[in-house]
Amino acid sequence: MLDFQITRTDSGSAARTGQLTTTHGVIDTPVFMPVGTQATVKAMTPGMLAEVGADIILSNTYHLYLRPGADLVEKAGGLHSFMNWPRSILTDSGGFQVFSLKGLRKISDEGVVFHSHIDGSRHFLTPEIVMDIEQKLGADIAMCFDECAPFPCSYEEAAQAVERTTLWATRCRESHHRADQALFGIVQGNVFEDLREKSAAEIVALDFPGYAIGGLSVGEPKQDMYRILDLTNNLLPQDKPRYLMGVGAPEDLLEGVKRGVDMFDCVLPTRIARHGTAFSHCGKVVVRNAGYAEDFTPLDPDCDCQVCKSYSRAYLRHLVKSEEILAHILLSYHNIYFLIKLMQDIRKAIADNTFAQFYNNFYENYRI
Amino acid sequence: MLDFQITRTDSGSAARTGQLTTTHGVIDTPVFMPVGTQATVKAMTPGMLAEVGADIILSNTYHLYLRPGADLVEKAGGLHSFMNWPRSILTDSGGFQVFSLKGLRKISDEGVVFHSHIDGSRHFLTPEIVMDIEQKLGADIAMCFDECAPFPCSYEEAAQAVERTTLWATRCRESHHRADQALFGIVQGNVFEDLREKSAAEIVALDFPGYAIGGLSVGEPKQDMYRILDLTNNLLPQDKPRYLMGVGAPEDLLEGVKRGVDMFDCVLPTRIARHGTAFSHCGKVVVRNAGYAEDFTPLDPDCDCQVCKSYSRAYLRHLVKSEEILAHILLSYHNIYFLIKLMQDIRKAIADNTFAQFYNNFYENYRI
Numbered sequence: 102m103l104d105f106q107i108t109r110t111d112s113g114s115a116a117r118t119g120q121l122t123t124t125h126g127v128i129d130t131p132v133f134m135p136v137g138t139q140a141t142v143k144a145m146t147p148g149m150l151a152e153v154g155a156d157i158i159l160s161n162t163y164h165l166y167l168r169p170g171a172d173l174v175e176k177a178g179g180l181h182s183f184m185n186w187p188r189s190i191l192t193d194s195g196g197f198q199v200f201s202l203k204g205l206r207k208i209s210d211e212g213v214v215f216h217s218h219i220d221g222s223r224h225f226l227t228p229e230i231v232m233d234i235e236q237k238l239g240a241d242i243a244m245c246f247d248e249c250a251p252f253p254c255s256y257e258e259a260a261q262a263v264e265r266t267t268l269w270a271t272r273c274r275e276s277h278h279r280a281d282q283a284l285f286g287i288v289q290g291n292v293f294e295d296l297r298e299k300s301a302a303e304i305v306a307l308d309f310p311g312y313a314i315g316g317l318s319v320g321e322p323k324q325d326m327y328r329i330l331d332l333t334n335n336l337l338p339q340d341k342p343r344y345l346m347g348v349g350a351p352e353d354l355l356e357g358v359k360r361g362v363d364m365f366d367c368v369l370p371t372r373i374a375r376h377g378t379a380f381s382h383c384g385k386v387v388v389r390n391a392g393y394a395e396d397f398t399p400l401d402p403d404c405d406c407q408v409c410k411s412y413s414r415a416y417l418r419h420l421v422k423s424e425e426i427l428a429h430i431l432l433s434y435h436n437i438y439f440l441i442k443l444m445q446d447i448r449k450a451i452a453d454n455t456f457a458q459f460y461n462n463f464y465e466n467y468r469i
Numbered sequence: 470m471l472d473f474q475i476t477r478t479d480s481g482s483a484a485r486t487g488q489l490t491t492t493h494g495v496i497d498t499p500v501f502m503p504v505g506t507q508a509t510v511k512a513m514t515p516g517m518l519a520e521v522g523a524d525i526i527l528s529n530t531y532h533l534y535l536r537p538g539a540d541l542v543e544k545a546g547g548l549h550s551f552m553n554w555p556r557s558i559l560t561d562s563g564g565f566q567v568f569s570l571k572g573l574r575k576i577s578d579e580g581v582v583f584h585s586h587i588d589g590s591r592h593f594l595t596p597e598i599v600m601d602i603e604q605k606l607g608a609d610i611a612m613c614f615d616e617c618a619p620f621p622c623s624y625e626e627a628a629q630a631v632e633r634t635t636l637w638a639t640r641c642r643e644s645h646h647r648a649d650q651a652l653f654g655i656v657q658g659n660v661f662e663d664l665r666e667k668s669a670a671e672i673v674a675l676d677f678p679g680y681a682i683g684g685l686s687v688g689e690p691k692q693d694m695y696r697i698l699d700l701t702n703n704l705l706p707q708d709k710p711r712y713l714m715g716v717g718a719p720e721d722l723l724e725g726v727k728r729g730v731d732m733f734d735c736v737l738p739t740r741i742a743r744h745g746t747a748f749s750h751c752g753k754v755v756v757r758n759a760g761y762a763e764d765f766t767p768l769d770p771d772c773d774c775q776v777c778k779s780y781s782r783a784y785l786r787h788l789v790k791s792e793e794i795l796a797h798i799l800l801s802y803h804n805i806y807f808l809i810k811l812m813q814d815i816r817k818a819i820a821d822n823t824f825a826q827f828y829n830n831f832y833e834n835y836r837i
């Protein structure tokens with residue numbers, strides 16, 4: 102099941118708020134989904150995720166398929182039960198990961214042969230097999246198996262990926278049967294506008310309950326991403342959720358929302374946390390910097406998360422320099438909170454019809 | 470300040486329960502103190518520590534002196550404030566760590582010259598300097614700077630360590646002035662009974678509010694440890710807390726309590742957690758074992774901690790094999806809970822006058 106209701110629309114942009122209802126709960130959109138690649142959001146307990154207000158997380162089919170395997174997760178009662186996460190989950194299709202395995206994979210219309218990054222073992226994924234895996238994992242939202250062309254790539258490569266993505270989306274739709282799980286289509290086309298138009302038309306014709314914009318944030322200039330988002334906004338049905346895959350920088354969330362995006366996911370908050378970097382309302386804070394050695398102020402004075410309420414930059418720097426696990430925990434907690442709170446603030450601004458003002462204020466303070 | 474009241478004594482052994490009151494709270498004894506070496510108990514937030522029932526933790530003077538430095542911790546308002554831990558803290562003296570730096574140190578009656586394990590820099594610690602550091606750190610309980618002879622060592626080496634420990638204890642006592650911090654003496658003497666008697670007599674004559682038994686659990690056979698504990702029980706005043714340093718295996722906690730010990734600390738629960746091993750009522754569980762791959766039962770069916778209530782062995786094994794930080798978090802949580810709960814159960818058994826029965830039951834289930 103999946104229900105999506107738009108609650109407010111911004112008068113000056115494509116931004117809108119909505120409510121997405123899945124088998125496991127109601128999600129206010131626009132929403133940021135933390136990534137739990139291997140059935141865990143790195144350095145976070147499910148309790149912490151609930152505390153920072155995560156309503157939905159993403160998990161990676163490619164990783165779970167390889168380890169511990171979809172059959173084991175199914176035996177555990179599905180991903181929610183396996184990882185002790187009672188709220189909503191979305192699984193990607195593994196396409197992006199498989200196509201990122203340079204030199205390790207071989208693609209045909211039938212599917213993809215690739216070698217595991219863990220032990221080199223040989224695997225074959227088809228749209229039908231991926232649907233079987235995602236249905237066993239049992240997330241609330243599953244994604245179609247798609248071909249994501251790299252950036253840069255030729256027009257011909259991008260065109261072939263679009264064709265194959267449509268072919269596979271048709272087969273995914275046919276082999277997906279789980280009533281408690283929604284299947285989203287994915288639009289490809291790289292930075293080529295006519296390919297985006299073709300892909301969107303073909304995928305939308307298959308009538309999915311939601312649509313993802315794939316193949317962005319893969320290395321292209323930001324202006325290309327924004328241009329394609331502007332275009333895609335007009336190609337996707339207004340009444341269905343739109344999901345921009347792999348995007349999580351604060352400014353990109355804001356730019357995405359402005360262009361009509363409802364859902365985002367990214368490893369960025371937890372990845373930069375493990376490298377000792379934190380988001381703040383003024384831009385990124387590199388906690389290791391010597392300048393913070395005796396700085397007893399919070400990470401971000403404008404943040405009201407438990408980390409900012411309880412710990413100083415000096416202590417966090419000590420943890421980072423001492424390579425303590427608690428550094429990963431606390432910075433991941435703050436960074437995920439930061440993005441979730443940003444989305445809350447964005448939703449409030451849209452509801453209050455002050456989104457344009459919010460947008461301008463954001464850039465006044467934030468150094469990219 | 471420090472107050473210690475014995476509340477119950479076991480009729481069949483030296484075991485007793487008590488209440489230890491520090492500047493930061495009341496601690497039921499016998500107590501296990503988790504170790505927060507670098508001002509953090511590895512992979513645990515202060516909130517988790519409170520949740521598992523930790524009333525007091527230990528932190529290491531040697532590590533904090535080197536990084537971030539005692540002056541910085543003092544500027545932060547002391548260790549409690551720096552690390553956001555409102556309950557009691559004990560700091561060791563750094564003696565054990567410095568004497569473990571084989572080849573990197575030079576000892577005289579004046580003090581110890583050593584080289585930092587972090588950057589090789591040269592440092593000089595004396596009893597006076599250590600007292601200055603511990604008072605700046607501001608724990609509720611500080612330990613005297615002592616010389617811990619290695620095991621095995623000659624009688625002459627052990628005798629010299631005892632002499633120096635008494636000399637340094639006298640100087641520590643003279644240079645310790647913080648009224649809100651209690652200073653404990655440490656008894657040395659290795660496995661030599663007459664040296665233990667001499668050390669205990671000299672240290673007790675200095676009249677400390679509590680006494681530690683040092684130089685055990687350093688590699689000697691368990692029978693030697695138990696023999697020395699039996700002896701020391703009769704050498705230390707009954708009305709003062711006794712602290713067995715560096716001991717944390719479940720069976721050693723039980724054997725220590727039986728011999729009149731009130732306080733314990735050890736890195737064991739968090740260290741074995743990071744290697745994927747968990748305590749259970751049946752003995753250690755090596756979570757990585759293939760036999761647990763599809764085991765959807767809790768880590769320890771007899772444990773009621775949040776980890777055992779919420780996660781399966783199969784999931785924990787997946788986390789361990791995937792080298793996820795959450796494995797460290799959840800296993801550390803469970804292992805610390807396990808030891809704290811064991812001490813709760815021991816206290817209850819002493820109070821109910823069923824300690825002998827508890828002791829026998831423990832060994833019926835537990836494989837060492």
